[in-house]
Amino acid sequence: MSISRNTTSDNRSVTISISDRFDFSLHQDFRDSYRDMKEGGTRFALDLRNACYMDSSALGMILLLKDHAESIGGELVIQKPNEVIRKILDIAKFDRFVTIEE
Amino acid sequence: MVCMDCNVRLNTSRVLVVSRNRESREWLATMLFLSGFHSIKVETGKQAVEHFRDYLPWLVITEVFSPDEDSISAVEQIKHLAGDIFVPTLFISHTTNDEVLQLCLDAGGDDFIQGPLTNPALVKAKLAAMQRISQLYHEVHGLHQLLQREEEIAEELLSGAIEAGNAECEKVRIYKRPASIFCGDVQLTAYRPNGDVNVLLGDFTGHGLTSVIGALPLSETFRAMTRKGYAGDDILHQINDKLKALLPTGMFLATIMVTISQDEGQAYVWNCGMPSVLVLSGSEKALKCTVESLDPPLGIVPGFKTSPARVIPLEENDRILLISDGVQEARNRAGDMFGDARLLAAAHEGMAKNQLADHVIAKVSQFMGNRVQDDDVSLIEIPGDVRAPLVPQNPLSKSMVDIDALEQHGQGWCWSIDLQGKSLSRINPVPMLLSQLQEMEGHTEHWQTVFTILTELYVNALDHGVLQLSSDLKASPEGFPLYYQEREAKLSALEQGYVRIALDYMPKLDGGQLRIRVEDSGDGFDYRHWLATHAEISDEQALSGRGIRLVSELVETLNYSDKGATVEVYFSW
Numbered sequence: 001m002s003i004s005r006n007t008t009s010d011n012r013s014v015t016i017s018i019s020d021r022f023d024f025s026l027h028q029d030f031r032d033s034y035r036d037m038k039e040g041g042t043r044f045a046l047d048l049r050n051a052c053y054m055d056s057s058a059l060g061m062i063l064l065l066k067d068h069a070e071s072i073g074g075e076l077v078i079q080k081p082n083e084v085i086r087k088i089l090d091i092a093k094f095d096r097f098v099t100i101e102e
Numbered sequence: 103m104v105c106m107d108c109n110v111r112l113n114t115s116r117v118l119v120v121s122r123n124r125e126s127r128e129w130l131a132t133m134l135f136l137s138g139f140h141s142i143k144v145e146t147g148k149q150a151v152e153h154f155r156d157y158l159p160w161l162v163i164t165e166v167f168s169p170d171e172d173s174i175s176a177v178e179q180i181k182h183l184a185g186d187i188f189v190p191t192l193f194i195s196h197t198t199n200d201e202v203l204q205l206c207l208d209a210g211g212d213d214f215i216q217g218p219l220t221n222p223a224l225v226k227a228k229l230a231a232m233q234r235i236s237q238l239y240h241e242v243h244g245l246h247q248l249l250q251r252e253e254e255i256a257e258e259l260l261s262g263a264i265e266a267g268n269a270e271c272e273k274v275r276i277y278k279r280p281a282s283i284f285c286g287d288v289q290l291t292a293y294r295p296n297g298d299v300n301v302l303l304g305d306f307t308g309h310g311l312t313s314v315i316g317a318l319p320l321s322e323t324f325r326a327m328t329r330k331g332y333a334g335d336d337i338l339h340q341i342n343d344k345l346k347a348l349l350p351t352g353m354f355l356a357t358i359m360v361t362i363s364q365d366e367g368q369a370y371v372w373n374c375g376m377p378s379v380l381v382l383s384g385s386e387k388a389l390k391c392t393v394e395s396l397d398p399p400l401g402i403v404p405g406f407k408t409s410p411a412r413v414i415p416l417e418e419n420d421r422i423l424l425i426s427d428g429v430q431e432a433r434n435r436a437g438d439m440f441g442d443a444r445l446l447a448a449a450h451e452g453m454a455k456n457q458l459a460d461h462v463i464a465k466v467s468q469f470m471g472n473r474v475q476d477d478d479v480s481l482i483e484i485p486g487d488v489r490a491p492l493v494p495q496n497p498l499s500k501s502m503v504d505i506d507a508l509e510q511h512g513q514g515w516c517w518s519i520d521l522q523g524k525s526l527s528r529i530n531p532v533p534m535l536l537s538q539l540q541e542m543e544g545h546t547e548h549w550q551t552v553f554t555i556l557t558e559l560y561v562n563a564l565d566h567g568v569l570q571l572s573s574d575l576k577a578s579p580e581g582f583p584l585y586y587q588e589r590e591a592k593l594s595a596l597e598q599g600y601v602r603i604a605l606d607y608m609p610k611l612d613g614g615q616l617r618i619r620v621e622d623s624g625d626g627f628d629y630r631h632w633l634a635t636h637a638e639i640s641d642e643q644a645l646s647g648r649g650i651r652l653v654s655e656l657v658e659t660l661n662y663s664d665k666g667a668t669v670e671v672y673f674s675w
Contacts, residue, residue, distance in 0.1 A: 055431075055477070056305070056307050056356065056427070057307055057352075059307070059354075059399075060307045060351075060352030060353055060354065061352060063351055063352045063354075063402065064351055064352040067351045090395075091356075091375055091376070091377065091394075091395045092356065092375045092395070092398055092399055093375065093395065093396075093397055093398035094398065096398060096403075097398075097402070097403070
């Protein structure tokens with residue numbers, strides 16, 4: 001499974017980790033990984049340290065997650081993208097709407 | 103042996119029974135009859151194939167005794183004949199020999215019943231199972247065909263609407279290689295009324311049917327606004343707002359817009375989320391500069407405004423290369439990506455051969471080999487000398503204004519616009535004036551000239567009058583970017599000042615006359631000195647002052663007044 005999720009005991013913070021390729025094939029699993037997290041103010045961290053590649057549909061999936069986080073008054077941060085993924089995020093100027101932590 | 107047409111319908115009440123043993127055939131026929139089927143009984147494999155072709159049964163039940171039984175090869179032939187249509191085959195096997203069973207499976211057999219046949223319930227159960235699988239298969243097959251057909255029709259409609267509307271601009275080389283029927287990449291070209299060429303390369307999220315929902319509004323907005331003369335950033339802002347309203351979250355458009363202006367000898371480039379644009383020098387056959395993405399893709403941020411365009415001085419044999427990410431991300435069999443370095447090397451080689459796009463494409467295809475393509479690959483090569491075809495003009499009569507004629511007809515009109523302060527940075531009046539002309543007087547080829555005149559006069563009034571920008575900055579190619587940076591900064595900080603434009607139209611017996619008056623709040627300039635020193639010099643290399651020289655060539659009379667802050671021209675046709 002290339003998506004895994006860790007939540008803190010109070011359900012207020014969740015880390016979604018992606019490994020290998022982050023692309024359209026993960027669409028459903030990715031959605032399922034956050035849809036049940038509805039606690040107001042939840043902080044979503046998308047951990048990409050083990051992801052090696054990302055395509056433009058993954059950018060779209062990130063926007064969906066961001067929408068979900070904001071709809072419950074929470075926030076989204078992207079963590080540790082590798083160089084290839086960082087370049088894709090940079091080209092799309094995603095740092096303008098999402099916090100990216102190195 | 104030719105496969106059957108995949109639209110052939112099998113007969114759902116007929117079953118082909120193949121056995122050398124008469125008793126077996128009859129026993130099976132009875133079982134089938136009790137289950138509501140009609141049997142076609144044959145003895146040999148050869149007969150089986152012939153009867154299958156003639157009667158099109160939905161199921162084949164065949165006995166197999168030994169490997170040299172021709173019933174196995176008959177099943178193979180029937181499966182081949184059926185092609186994409188699923189015909190379940192049931193072997194009745196009298197042996198438990200693994201090798202024989204394997205041969206049956208290899209031939210395409212779907213299930214076995216161990217002979218001798220004694221248990222009617224088992225046969226009935228197998229029949230029901232085969233029927234279920236067969237129905238399921240036909241349902242999926244039908245849906246798949248429907249989907250494919252709909253995609254093909256939609257693809258035809260869309261390419262018709264999207265690409266057929268492109269300007270017939272053979273010099274711009276457009277190449278695309280879609281990953282599926284529907285290409286998420288869109289390539290558009292259109293002419294502005296002043297002869298500028300707009301080129302757009304867009305890449306919608308993903309590919310396939312869903313990725314082209316936005317292609318229609320995109321192409322319509324691009325074309326309509328380009329035709330009306332809007333600037334590239336205005337068009338991008340409008341496309342952004344349309345897509346934001348239309349597309350679901352998670353779908354967006356990465357895009358590059360390029361405007362090539364022959365009159366100015368430069369290109370304007372906006373890159374919103376696409377790979378870097380390569381600008382290659384024709385004289386040095388080398389990379390001149392790259393234009394990287396400065397903005398996010400369109401359709402994400404409501405009311406988004408682009409960064410100012412990168413302005414690039416262009417020579418006629420320079421080349422601009424736009425690519426979608428499918429180029430760098432094309433993979434070879436080992437899974438490596440084509441990447442920036444290979445792209446740059448291919449571009450250099452291509453320039454040296456004077457076959458930029460073709461060479462890069464050849465290199466990408468060679469790299470991919472026969473690996474299945476992951477993403478749409480597209481590429482546009484724009485030569486530095488591209489421009490809209492010139493509309494033939496009637497030679498301008500140099501006669502002075504015919505006052506009598508104006509008064510006689512009394513069918514003219516006057517229309518004016520007064521832009522103040524901040525609205526100057528927000529509104530471009532030229533397309534509005536032009537659509538006003540078109541609405542009131544219909545379409546004529548002369549509006550292209552009027553557009554050029556209006557644009558030059560308005561830009562001069564705004565840049566040099568209201569914003570007080572000095573043309574000296576434009577004295578060198580390096581100064582151009584500076585000039586535009588300063589213009590952008592001053593424009594966004596603008597609080598006061600005005601530009602007034604008035605059009606006076608007067609029909610003539612065989613044409614018409616337009617008086618254009620442009621007035622600005624600036625201090626004017628020493629137009630007498632300027633006219634005396636510049637008007638006669640036709641210095642093609644000068645980077646500034648081209649606008650007013652161009653206008654004076656297009657109009658009958660050009661007069662400055664109010665210390666140079668008001669200009670009035672007459673244009674007749």
